[in-house]
Amino acid sequence: MTDWGEIEYTAVRELRGPLAVVTGVHGVGWDEFVRITLDSGEQRHGLVLEVDRELAVVQVLEDTAGMDPSRLRMAFAGGPLRIPVGPDWLGRVCNGRGEPADGGPPVFGPTTAAVGGTPINPVRREPPAEPVLTGVTAVDGLTTLVRGQKLPIFSVAGLPHLQLAVQIAAQSTAAGEPFCVVFAGMGLTHADASFVRDALEERAAAHELALLLNTADDPVIERILTPRLALTIAENLAFEGARHVLVVMTDMTSYAEALREVSAARGETPARRAYPGYLYSDLASLYERCGRIRGRPGSVTVLPVLTMPAGDITHPVPDLTGYITEGQIVLSRETHAQSVYPPVDALASLSRLMRKGAGPHRTRDDHLDVAAQLLAALARARQVRELADLVGQTALSPTDRRYLNFDQAFLHRFVAQRPDEAHSLDQTLDQAWQVLLTLPRGQLSMLPAALLDAHEAGP
Structure with missing residues (x-):
């Protein structure tokens, strides 16, 4: 329980939005918790926002609606809100x-x-x-x-x-x-x-x-x-x-x-x-x-x-x-x-x-390599898409067109999932491999050959 002081202050000079300005206070510190008692007996609470000699600015947690500054009593807890x-x-x-x-x-x-x-x-x-x-x-x-x-x-x-x-x-x-x-x-x-x-x-x-x-x-x-x-x-x-x-x-x-x-x-x-x-x-x-x-x-x-x-x-x-x-x-x-x-x-x-x-001993050994390759391929796909907007898809090379397909596969076969669907890390990385293998092997230069061999061979 909070150890409230016995002194209650009634000299509330003004209410300004969510703030109450109290004068004549002694021994009050910043961030101190405050109990505010209205004339009706209702209690609200606040925190000391600023102290300047005998003046304290209190931010009222519940708000100041219905409060009459001339009928308020404030007690200071002597410590911060706990x-x-x-x-x-x-x-x-x-x-x-x-x-x-x-x-x-x-x-x-x-x-x-x-x-x-x-x-x-x-x-x-x-x-x-x-x-x-x-x-x-x-x-x-x-x-x-x-x-x-x-x-x-x-x-x-x-x-x-x-x-x-x-x-x-x-x-x-x-x-x-x-x-x-x-x-x-x-x-x-x-x-x-x-x-x-x-x-x-x-x-x-x-x-x-x-x-x-x-x-x-x-x-x-x-x-x-x-x-x-x-x-x-x-x-x-x-x-x-x-x-x-x-x-x-x-x-x-x-x-x-x-x-x-x-x-x-x-x-x-x-x-x-x-x-x-x-x-x-x-x-x-x-x-x-x-x-x-x-x-x-x-x-x-x-x-x-x-x-x-x-x-x-x-x-x-x-x-x-x-x-x-x-x-x-x-x-x-x-x-x-x-x-x-x-x-x-x-x-x-x-x-x-x-x-x-991520990586060995934390997630999966191939995690960091797969993530780096996905991002590199996605960056290239974005460049190809901008090029296609300028010259048209018919002017693109077969490899560039594969990158356009990769871009769509990345969004709809890797990123997309239902809001109530949880994917395990193995599912995530297996989906990443499926998307990456839509590209020619020669474009997957960031992946070790042993990893490529294993995943191209399939389970």
Whole structure:
């Protein structure tokens, strides 16, 4: 339980959007948890956002609707917001503040942890290694997700990024080791929130999922809190509970817009596109909470999903995310227009840590060679397609026409799969071989001759 101080402050000078400005405070620190009591007896909560001598700015978690500044009482906890942590979160559905949304009791735990988290000591960090297998062919085969990695999905409005995030959350595994998922939805519509709950119901019933859902009509401050709660839960499950934890956070653009709204309410000087100047460090404080710790068996892997306004990859949110994270999975309008799901643009996507988590003794001996050859052939196929648009297919050489066929085979026989379909790694790589063998052997120069002989001979 929180140890509330006996002093309650009533000198609330003003309410400004989601913020309350309190004067005459003493001994109050940044990020301190606040209990707000209305005249009716209703209680709300907040966090200290800023302190300047005897003045404190409090962000109200529930929102300031119906609050009369002259009839408020505020008590400060003397420390940051803490939540119960432990395995009791698994199987639960909560709102963005961690309050039950499934009709069950409040979540309890054997201990509590500060929502702000503690950075992992760089000296004790273990390099990411071993894969998280998502069951999605385009991800496992070409941009393998590695335990302890942060790998975002870049999308645009109208593409099925939420469907892909839910599919990954529903079917990811850690090769038989203890595994669970923490899913944080931010700014979702009620229809999307219902879709997420229904699609992940089986994993929740198996006590392998903790679900935090913040909807678009929830208070904006809650949206800022949601990913921090998710990461705090995940850190405990991983480093105290010895699980490999995948944290899916969608949509980080909604999170950044909430941050911008609070920054504007504080009267801060805006930076690029009116986002606060500390957007980079704020995003880094979330993304960098993933990883592995030497001497502990668990790991936290982060998969943030963000939509690029107008498809602009130079927009501050994807731009800064790209600086912090280790690659990206990019979804493509052109691929989506061909009725291919998931519409992954393989040439624009990259997992910088793939070589740490794939290949001999991790996935399959031929994995890295096959992925490199697929991408090289796909790049050549794109060049041939552009050439065909200029001179026509009849002017192409027989080999070039084989590359056009390869391009279609890659999309429809390798990338495409159903949203409820999980592919094993062997299925993924076997499909890759089938697509590669549509090309002449002389074009497969990145594959060892022994591998080619074995696969051309068949089973």
